[in-house]
Amino acid sequence: MAVAGDLIDRFLGLPRTAPVDYGVARDLRVPMPDGVALVADLHRPREAGPLPVVLMRTPYGKHRADARLFAGVLARRGFQVVVQNTRGVFGSGGEFRPFHDEKDDGLATLAWLRAQPWCDGRVAAAGGSYPGFAVWAMAPYADPPLAAIGLGATASEFAGSFYPGGALALHNTLVWSAKLGTRDPARTGRRAPGPLHDRRVRRAMRHLPVGEADTAAIGRPEPFLREVTAHAEDPGFWAATDHSAAVAATTAPATMATGWWDPFLRRQLRDFAALHEAGRQARITIGPWGHDAKAMFAILADQVEWLEGHLMGDRAALRRAPVRLHLQESGRWLDFERWPPPGTRTTPLYLTGGLSWEPPAGTADEPVAFTYDPLDPTPSVGGPLLLPGRGGQRDNTATERRPDVAVLTGAPLDRDLDLIGPVSATVHVRAGTGHGDLFVRLCDVDGRGVSRNVTDGVLRISAPGTVRAEVEMHPTGYRFRRGHRLRVMLAGGAFPRFARNLGRGEPAGRAVASRRVRFEILRDAAHPSALHLPVWHG
Known part of the structure; x- marks a missing residue:
């Protein structure tokens, strides 16, 4: 010993x-x-x-x-x-x-x-x-x-953490709920999770309504998932x-x-x-x-x-x-000595024809548009997840090729760029049905063209017309190397990390019917959409 x-x-x-x-x-x-x-x-x-x-x-x-x-x-x-x-x-x-x-x-x-x-x-x-x-x-x-x-x-x-930006954190919530529901065989009457448990939980993430995904995952109701989904529109609970x-x-x-x-x-x-x-x-x-x-x-x-x-x-x-x-x-x-570190300056990176440190001028840049289909949801890749082996930094290239995302890329960096601190985005957006989730992700594109996620955030939109979406993203401490490019991906979701927004404004835990949602991202001088990056000058 x-x-x-x-x-x-x-x-x-x-x-x-x-x-x-x-x-x-x-x-x-x-x-x-x-x-x-x-x-x-x-x-x-x-x-x-x-x-x-x-x-x-x-x-x-x-x-x-x-x-x-x-x-x-x-x-x-x-x-x-x-x-x-x-x-x-x-x-x-x-x-x-x-x-x-x-x-x-x-x-x-x-x-x-x-x-x-x-x-x-x-x-x-x-x-x-x-x-x-x-x-x-x-x-x-x-x-x-x-x-x-x-x-x-x-x-x-x-x-x-259950409702980041108002969206239901499905992956983490269901993974933890399934863990609770099988943690104590003496109380639940169920055997401890076997090798097929994770696969069954992953399949259950597609179950509708989301509030009953626990039965699909572990074969019985789990009170924690029921509480979280029942109060998705009432976090004050x-x-x-x-x-x-x-x-x-x-x-x-x-x-x-x-x-x-x-x-x-x-x-x-x-x-x-x-x-x-x-x-x-x-x-x-x-x-x-x-x-x-x-x-x-x-x-x-x-x-x-x-x-x-x-x-x-x-x-x-x-x-x-x-x-x-x-x-x-x-x-x-x-x-x-403190957080955010001294020497950090919040700097806007504008969504223009690509990405630019300078604000857009005039109306030359038309809105960028994409359509989100809840029946074929934009998949999530990596990020802050509870299940080991699926989170963290991943290759986003396949997701960025999908037609239901918008991708904007900057020029190669002429020097290393260090980000240390909180990250956010201001995006002027229209969701066609008035109901949708805006997912914003910042990626690092290397010299071979491989795009890897650095930070992201989501915001639930429930309003018609043009919305000024303030998206809180995950804090980071990250160096973009000289020659790499910054890339921003915008989508109507990231499934199953976040539950699908079905586009109808119905309660998240009970909704089953869906509508496709067309998004338009405005990026002209009157609607300067941008990420706010914590650039560290060390």
Whole structure:
């Protein structure tokens, strides 16, 4: 075990340390105010007195490899770790209602921990993805504050990720719903997912109505998908699960780690900015990762370093810039004092006959048009996805050849162009039926003509006539190399990443009938459509 632990530490890039002998007390019952008990495992150095506690709360099961890895790495380094199954999963009582109960259950667990004789009163909390959200659901309200928090590939508000730009994020929502529906065979009566599971889920993405795609995917209703699709036109339903307004009041020192291709990056950067602007102790690392195993290992290493600094007194590793990021295609890691970095200037790139840094003059450029057919939807390629192996940067060439997209390309660059920061687009558009989704993607075209996605965004349009569409796109840190060209692709969707807009304005979860939608993109002097790019002058 000592040899295995040493290999894991070396793999994670952690400094070597003498391993601590620890034991595990399993299935401790933690009482909630409503009488429900949640189960947890306590990983604790043997024959130790009261110690601080690191808490992780997970709906995926404390038995899973990632939870055991998290607890084992910390326990070998002398930490006391509690991994708890959230309400309604793997032996914990009650019903699992994603995102709804984490505040009350987290605070009740925190009070219970502080009352235990083996806890010295100091509690930190850490986790990635949903366990990271569970940290945010508790941290702003903890009194006294948590000793430190670690937040990996997560955010204080998740509902915006269900409906980016008002469109339903079908791929990520159905993938996660199917995972929930098959996670706990003891409760669902279903066997764990087999090798055909992913294929069945992919096929189910075409099911109409979308609100019943769960039965096509896993053979039974899944409450989370039903909630998300039922409230696609009412995101206010999730208000009680939104902790973003409390972020700035969070005084616990916070470390964050994520990747450029993580679906929660946009909101995680907002959380970081809120902490930084409030003068809190916070840092963030953004690497060339997605929502995947590489990110998980980086998150764990980041959190171990942070927790050692704040609970064990090893402050040396904490002396770094608040922002550390990988500039893609440059091979460089960069440190900055804030986000967006100093030296970044938002610069418009105009949609003209091609792409231009100069605004259009007169009316020479006619609207560019394309027609979107929900029965033959424009496919999505890559991007920030939850399912490993399908997201990230991909070759877009085949999609760009389709007749249902518009493609505008700039001239070859005479020098490297670095983008670091938030990206957006202003597009003057007409959707023929008054109902449609505008998908905007920025790509990097290399010297061989291969076009790869860099960032994108979507906006649901529900208005007749010409609309000034303000599209929030995914943040990026990316180098376009000299000789490469920038390309913008516009489409009426990106399926199955986003649910098809059926063009009739009917509720997304129940709609089945469809209409083709003709889009016109205006790009003259009176309608200067453009991307707003964060050009970094380093």
